[in-house]
Amino acid sequence: MHKPINEMKPINEMKIEFLSKSSNEAFARIVAAAFVSQLDPTVEELTDVKTAVSEAVTNAIIHGYENTTGYVTMICRLYENSVEIEITDNGKGIENIELARQPLYTSRPEMERSGMGFTVMESFMDKVEVYSEPGKGTTVKLYKSFDTKR
């Protein structure tokens, strides 16, 4: 039986910080994908990771910092056949995490946001955890294991 991911020791880890600029959304997902490539995922698995990272980083920029300037931190931990990606902002925080995770819910309807960010993350990753404190910031943890049978 596999140990839960938080009891395992990563085989590799990286941490980057970047400004909450929308041009860094592509930067973050490309960096994450490049790092995760070490595990030899399929193209589809890599697209899933890129999409989920893009959602989490966009949330940090739009909702966490509300388009003001701050740092977004991304930590990626690689295990034998899985990845854990942690995306943190020190922004506004989320008052009601359960509500924020509902499909179609958006706190910024005027921005034409679809409210599907967390739903996309949940669909493309195995597990999504959200930790947040109003006024302090938010951490989103994304987990995904890769098919090792191929």
Place this chain on the structure above:
Amino acid sequence: MKGRSGVEFKLSNRGNTLIASLAGELDHHTCEQIRQKIDARLLGSSSKNLILDMSKIIFMDSSGIGVIMGRYKVLQNIGGKAALVCPQGAIRRILEMSGVSKYVPVFDEIDSAIKYIAG
């Protein structure tokens, strides 16, 4: 039109249908300019229908869904129709998962989208 932003788009008209052909990556960063250009063309001309050709989009997150639903609402206000062109793959998966394809029909090829708009 190509900027440093990672998305290219071309707007053309076919009768009263505006065809926006998009290529590259569609995220929160690149969506804004697309939204503005399409709305300017829709509201400043006789176009009342829109086909978004996404066949050459190589990445899209839920920001793209926001743009599509936003344009759908604009077209509803002017009494027009919208259609999407997107082959099977990761982008199509997001369109279907988000439910946007229930409002704006998705076609594999542009000819089918044109027929739908005409019909």
